[in-house]
Amino acid sequence: MTWTLAARTRKMTSSAIRDLLKLTERPGIISFAGGLPSPAAFPVEAFAAACDKVLTAADARSSLQYATTEGLPALREAVAASLPWKVDPANVLITTGSQQGLDLAAKVLIDPGSRILVETPTYLGALQAFQPMEPTVVGVASDESGALPDDLKAKAEGARFFYALPNFQNPTGRTMDEARRVAVSEAARQSGVPILEDNPYGELWFDAPPPAPLTSRDPENTIYMGSFSKVLAPGLRLGFLVAPTEIHHRLVMAKQAADLHSPSFNQRVVAEVLKDGFLDRHVPTIRALYKGQRDAMLAALDRDMSGLGVSWNRPAGGMFLWVRLPAGLSAAALLPRAVEKGVAFVPGEPFYAGQPDDRTLRLSFVTASREQIATGVAALAAAVREAIAELPAAQRDAALAVA
Amino acid sequence: MTWTLAARTRKMTSSAIRDLLKLTERPGIISFAGGLPSPAAFPVEAFAAACDKVLTAADARSSLQYATTEGLPALREAVAASLPWKVDPANVLITTGSQQGLDLAAKVLIDPGSRILVETPTYLGALQAFQPMEPTVVGVASDESGALPDDLKAKAEGARFFYALPNFQNPTGRTMDEARRVAVSEAARQSGVPILEDNPYGELWFDAPPPAPLTSRDPENTIYMGSFSKVLAPGLRLGFLVAPTEIHHRLVMAKQAADLHSPSFNQRVVAEVLKDGFLDRHVPTIRALYKGQRDAMLAALDRDMSGLGVSWNRPAGGMFLWVRLPAGLSAAALLPRAVEKGVAFVPGEPFYAGQPDDRTLRLSFVTASREQIATGVAALAAAVREAIAELPAAQRDAALAVA
Numbered sequence: 001m002t003w004t005l006a007a008r009t010r011k012m013t014s015s016a017i018r019d020l021l022k023l024t025e026r027p028g029i030i031s032f033a034g035g036l037p038s039p040a041a042f043p044v045e046a047f048a049a050a051c052d053k054v055l056t057a058a059d060a061r062s063s064l065q066y067a068t069t070e071g072l073p074a075l076r077e078a079v080a081a082s083l084p085w086k087v088d089p090a091n092v093l094i095t096t097g098s099q100q101g102l103d104l105a106a107k108v109l110i111d112p113g114s115r116i117l118v119e120t121p122t123y124l125g126a127l128q129a130f131q132p133m134e135p136t137v138v139g140v141a142s143d144e145s146g147a148l149p150d151d152l153k154a155k156a157e158g159a160r161f162f163y164a165l166p167n168f169q170n171p172t173g174r175t176m177d178e179a180r181r182v183a184v185s186e187a188a189r190q191s192g193v194p195i196l197e198d199n200p201y202g203e204l205w206f207d208a209p210p211p212a213p214l215t216s217r218d219p220e221n222t223i224y225m226g227s228f229s230k231v232l233a234p235g236l237r238l239g240f241l242v243a244p245t246e247i248h249h250r251l252v253m254a255k256q257a258a259d260l261h262s263p264s265f266n267q268r269v270v271a272e273v274l275k276d277g278f279l280d281r282h283v284p285t286i287r288a289l290y291k292g293q294r295d296a297m298l299a300a301l302d303r304d305m306s307g308l309g310v311s312w313n314r315p316a317g318g319m320f321l322w323v324r325l326p327a328g329l330s331a332a333a334l335l336p337r338a339v340e341k342g343v344a345f346v347p348g349e350p351f352y353a354g355q356p357d358d359r360t361l362r363l364s365f366v367t368a369s370r371e372q373i374a375t376g377v378a379a380l381a382a383a384v385r386e387a388i389a390e391l392p393a394a395q396r397d398a399a400l401a402v403a
Numbered sequence: 404m405t406w407t408l409a410a411r412t413r414k415m416t417s418s419a420i421r422d423l424l425k426l427t428e429r430p431g432i433i434s435f436a437g438g439l440p441s442p443a444a445f446p447v448e449a450f451a452a453a454c455d456k457v458l459t460a461a462d463a464r465s466s467l468q469y470a471t472t473e474g475l476p477a478l479r480e481a482v483a484a485s486l487p488w489k490v491d492p493a494n495v496l497i498t499t500g501s502q503q504g505l506d507l508a509a510k511v512l513i514d515p516g517s518r519i520l521v522e523t524p525t526y527l528g529a530l531q532a533f534q535p536m537e538p539t540v541v542g543v544a545s546d547e548s549g550a551l552p553d554d555l556k557a558k559a560e561g562a563r564f565f566y567a568l569p570n571f572q573n574p575t576g577r578t579m580d581e582a583r584r585v586a587v588s589e590a591a592r593q594s595g596v597p598i599l600e601d602n603p604y605g606e607l608w609f610d611a612p613p614p615a616p617l618t619s620r621d622p623e624n625t626i627y628m629g630s631f632s633k634v635l636a637p638g639l640r641l642g643f644l645v646a647p648t649e650i651h652h653r654l655v656m657a658k659q660a661a662d663l664h665s666p667s668f669n670q671r672v673v674a675e676v677l678k679d680g681f682l683d684r685h686v687p688t689i690r691a692l693y694k695g696q697r698d699a700m701l702a703a704l705d706r707d708m709s710g711l712g713v714s715w716n717r718p719a720g721g722m723f724l725w726v727r728l729p730a731g732l733s734a735a736a737l738l739p740r741a742v743e744k745g746v747a748f749v750p751g752e753p754f755y756a757g758q759p760d761d762r763t764l765r766l767s768f769v770t771a772s773r774e775q776i777a778t779g780v781a782a783l784a785a786a787v788r789e790a791i792a793e794l795p796a797a798q799r800d801a802a803l804a805v806a
Binding site for chain 2: 002003004007008034035036037039040044047051052061063065066067096097103109110131132160193221229234235237244246247250254257259265
């Protein structure tokens with residue numbers, strides 16, 4: 001072959017999740033694997049009205065023209081106004097989905113070999129976005145409230161940033177509580193480590209809003225990333241970031257080189273949809289929908305998984321919950337058996353920067369209906385039961401003893 | 404500051420053109436600077452009808468959902484069918500504008516210090532897209548027919564690729580003729596250098612289509628990039644690339660990490676617009692429009708610039724033409740004087756990978772109307788006349804002697 005590939009391609013991997021999605025897309029499989037928002041939550045009529053308005057406006061043609069890299073002023077202002085701390089629209093950058101924010105931050109902040117810190121486990125898409133800049137990725141020990149401040153401090157030296165997803169994290173569904181936010185923010189500041197805060201799910205709370213973002217506590221040392229994918233629709237690929245002026249300037253240059261700007265048409269349509277407090281009316285319907293589905297999944301797990309040595313958390317919002325299998329079982333090994341029984345999930349392994357916990361797995365409760373959730377969890381429990389039954393006797397007893 | 408920037412940011416520059424556009428956006432300035440397609444050419448009604456159709460279809464919600472990284476199958480098939488050599492839709496990747504194709508190719512093919520070859524001059528946006536991967540960029544000597552095959556061969560050793568824009572090049576407007584394509588293709592093959600072929604303007608021919616793409620001569624050793632920005636509208640940010648299977652696979656992984664996928668809604672809308680041979684009816688109207696504007700600019704140049712020692716080419720398509728000032732004048736120095744007289748252009752300097760020719764400048768003939776073109780060229784000629792008058796006598800005589 002004439003081609004010589006860049007060294008970084010040896011570490012590039014396709015998302016295990018996306019490859020898996022292809023395998024589990026066959027009819028009849030109930031999928032808890034994908035992170036797909038419920039299509040029922042997409043405001044189709046509002047989009048149709050906005051498209052019509054934008055394309056019949058006097059300046060319709062400008063919505064189809066090239067535009068500034070920073071983004072549509074009206075949309076940047078709407079983003080700034082929506083955030084719970086004082087944000088100058090000049091510090092907002094509209095991105096092609098919040099995934100692009102990760103790519104741009106990596107380009108601006110990571111040299112080959114740079115140390116970066118992530119939660120344990122962390123969002124797989126972030127690991128993939130950082131990878132082309134060839135960092136050394138270090139996982140900070142974490143519990144159900146997020147990263148442990150002492151371990152963050154212990155690993156901070158020379159770190160370019162700490163990447164955190166404090167609200168209803170992907171993959172675990174866990175949320176960093178107020179006390180932990182205070183401690184993590186303080187630990188990062190003391191150690192001189194900037195924070196990359198990713199918040200795609202923050203609006204999807206079920207009973208009470210999560211605590212204030214890390215960024216609001218130290219905006220000069222944080223890049224904040226948000227998305228319209230979960231509150232409007234992912235198919236528009238619109239997200240945003242907020243960064244301190246000097247960093248914002250570099251991110252804009254990186255974005256200009258990456259795709260010039262995000263689609264001007266989509267920005268106009270979303271700015272139109274956002275008018276008159278649309279999200280204040282729309283997002284509560286998503287919260288109610290997803291809360292019902294989380295409840296259905298927790299009820300099914302309580303009913304079908306008890307006594308099997310399986311543990312799981314009870315997320316207060318978002319799209320995912322996190323399951324841990326009994327000792328001796330591996331989520332990756334369980335998957336084909338589950339698919340055979342008609343249900344799919346994502347093994348936890350690829351979400352770990354360091355040593356993975358191969359007993360973990362992620363369940364999405366937002367794509368399948370409540371009925372499918374009941375059927376799918378029953379199938380998953382049957383698969384677990386089978387796998388336990390095949391364990392050597394001593395291991396089997398140990399697994400079940402936990403329950 | 405807590406932040407440590409990646410070394411690559413020291414070389415990142417904002418596009419001189421985009422910064423300039425901001426300066427020249429003040430009312431009353433006739434701009435030949437931007438590469439903005441004429442808004443008159445945007446098929447607004449067709450987009451409105453397509454948006455309506457997509458959002459009222461039975462599967463409307465899927466157009467707002469996450470989608471595969473490779474792109475919408477119907478759009479990949481339409482792209483493959485539109486190209487003048489045999490292309491398998493499996494080798495097509497839909498990108499967020501063709502600019503993203505450059506970013507992805509850079510990630511997959513460039514290591515820090517890798518040698519890459521470009522035309523002289525070359526598309527500035529490509530230089531910016533390659534830069535974050537820190538290549539050593541080498542300009543291949545070029546004439547009005549494109550790169551010189553002997554110089555390509557002489558500089559080929561170890562080069563990761565040769566980047567070429569054979570049709571109505573940005574910035575020069577020049578086209579690689581058939582004989583040169585044969586020779587360049589042969590030189591690249593003999594030297595073992597893959598080609599990155601960029602073709603955003605190929606459909607915008609005025610009298611006859613350009614010769615067949617370089618890619619059609621050696622698809623296994625070429626990545627081909629195209630765009631919907633110039634034949635439909637840039638505000639949708641949709642482009643595409645075609646790559647050999649193994650390279651395609653890597654580009655898909657790089658894209659997944661960069662923005663997951665291009666907007667599914669935009670892909671559906673464009674696939675809808677493309678149906679029933681829409682481009683066969685629509686593109687001829689753009690050709691006629693731009694040809695008229697090119698003719699207006701050539702007529703104005705012939706009328707106002709003769710006798711001033713200024714030379715220019717006569718592009719057979721596209722959006723730009725290339726001007727060279729007489730010895731002693733610099734395009735960058737001329738610019739403020741021209742803006743003062745109410746006209747803007749882009750100095751040629753930033754388009755050179757190596758030593759720039761500071762007498763060159765780029766004029767776009769597609770954004771301004773024919774009347775504005777006449778007024779703007781007259782203003783530009785007045786600025787040139789003034790600048791020549793201020794030259795020392797000997798230099799002035801030398802400048803005018805060329806005419």
